[in-house]
Amino acid sequence: MKKYLLSFAVMGALAVGAGFLVMGGDGGSGKEKDDDDDKSEVIEKSSHRRFDVPAPVGGASTAAVPTGQAVPQFGIQYHGGPVMSSGMNVYIIWYGTHSATTKTNLTTLVSTIGNTPYWNINKTYTNAAGTALSGVVTFKKAVVDTGTATSLSDAAIRTIVSNHLALPTNNAGYLPRDPNGIYLVLTGTNVTASSGFCTQYCGWHTHFTSGGIDIKYSFVGSVSRCPNSCAAQNPGPNGDLNTDGMASIIAHEMEEALTDPDLNAWYQTSTGMENADKCAWTFGTTSGTGSGKYNMTFGGKNWYIQQNWKNLGPSGSCGKQ
Numbered sequence: 001m002k003k004y005l006l007s008f009a010v011m012g013a014l015a016v017g018a019g020f021l022v023m024g025g026d027g028g029s030g031k032e033k034d035d036d037d038d039k040s041e042v043i044e045k046s047s048h049r050r051f052d053v054p055a056p057v058g059g060a061s062t063a064a065v066p067t068g069q070a071v072p073q074f075g076i077q078y079h080g081g082p083v084m085s086s087g088m089n090v091y092i093i094w095y096g097t098h099s100a101t102t103k104t105n106l107t108t109l110v111s112t113i114g115n116t117p118y119w120n121i122n123k124t125y126t127n128a129a130g131t132a133l134s135g136v137v138t139f140k141k142a143v144v145d146t147g148t149a150t151s152l153s154d155a156a157i158r159t160i161v162s163n164h165l166a167l168p169t170n171n172a173g174y175l176p177r178d179p180n181g182i183y184l185v186l187t188g189t190n191v192t193a194s195s196g197f198c199t200q201y202c203g204w205h206t207h208f209t210s211g212g213i214d215i216k217y218s219f220v221g222s223v224s225r226c227p228n229s230c231a232a233q234n235p236g237p238n239g240d241l242n243t244d245g246m247a248s249i250i251a252h253e254m255e256e257a258l259t260d261p262d263l264n265a266w267y268q269t270s271t272g273m274e275n276a277d278k279c280a281w282t283f284g285t286t287s288g289t290g291s292g293k294y295n296m297t298f299g300g301k302n303w304y305i306q307q308n309w310k311n312l313g314p315s316g317s318c319g320k321q
C-alpha cells in the first residue's frame with residue numbers, strides 16, 4: 001500500500017513539539033508559527049484522504065529574507081531561521097531491542113549518506129546569506145540506552161537525549177552537546193511512542209536547549225511494529241524490514257533537521273511542509289523486483305529511500321539526485 005504525507009498536524013498540546021512523519025486519519029493542515037516547540041509534522045500513509053505529491057506552489061520568490069539577501073525559493077520558502085550550514089554530525093541512541101543486522105545497516109546508512117547525489121539535493125538550500133548548505137554528514141557515535149520503558153512519551157524521548165548529554169565524559173553513554181549534531185533516538189521492536197507512533201507518525205524531529213546549546217533530535221520507531229503504516233515494502237532490498245523501513249524515515253528526518261532544525265527556516269508557507277514532507281512516500285524510478293525494490297545505492301548497499309524536494313527553478317520538484 002502506498003503511503004502519502006497528508007499534512008502537518010498541529011499538536012499544540014504536546015509537551016515536546018516535533019515534526020512528525022504518519023498515516024491515516026484526518027490530519028489537520030498548517031503549522032503553528034508562534035511557538036516553535038509546538039510544531040508537529042506527520043508523515044502519513046493512507047489509502048483514504050490521499051494527498052498526492054502537491055503541485056509546486058509559489059515558484060520563485062525572494063521575499064521576506066531578514067538579511068535582505070536574495071535566497072532562491074522554489075515551491076518551498078525560507079523563513080529566516082538557522083540551518084545546519086556546515087554539515088551534520090550524527091549521534092545514534094539505540095533504545096530497546098534491535099537486531100545486530102539493523103544496527104549495522106543503519107549505522108552504514110548514516111555513515112555513508114553524506115555527499116551522495118541524493119543527499120546533495122540539500123545543497124539547493126541556503127542559509128540567510130544565500131550560501132548553499134554543506135553536503136557533509138559525519139557519523140560520530142552510537143550509544144545504547146539501558147532504559148526498559150516500552151512506551152515513551154514525547155517528554156521521555158527528550159529526557160533520553162538530555163540524559164546522555166549530561167553523563168560524564170568517561171561514561172560509555174556520554175554524548176557531547178554538539179550544535180551541528182542530530183541525535184537520533186531509534187527505538188526497538190519492543191518500544192512504542194505514546195503520542196502516536198504508527199497511528200499519527202513514523203518519526204519526527206525537533207529541538208531543545210541543553211547547556212546553552214541548541215540540540216536537534218529525532219525519534220524514529222521500529223517499523224516492524226506497523227509495516228503497513230511506516231514501511232514502503234516488506235522487507236525491502238536488504239531483507240530486513242527495520243533496516244529498509246527505518247532508513248527512509250531516518251533520511252527524511254535528517255534532511256528536515258538540516259534545512260529546518262529549529263522549525264523556522266525552510267518549509268512551505270501554505271502547507272507547513274518541510275523539504276522531505278513534500279516528497280514523502282515517493283521513490284522515483286526503481287530497480288529490483290518484488291519486495292526488494294531499491295532506488296539508490298551507496299555505502300555498498302541498495303536502499304529504498306524517499307525522494308527529497310529540490311529547491312531549483314523554475315518551480316522545484318521531487319528527486320533522488
Ligand SMILES: [Zn+2]
Binds near residue numbers: 019
Ligand atoms: Zn517530515
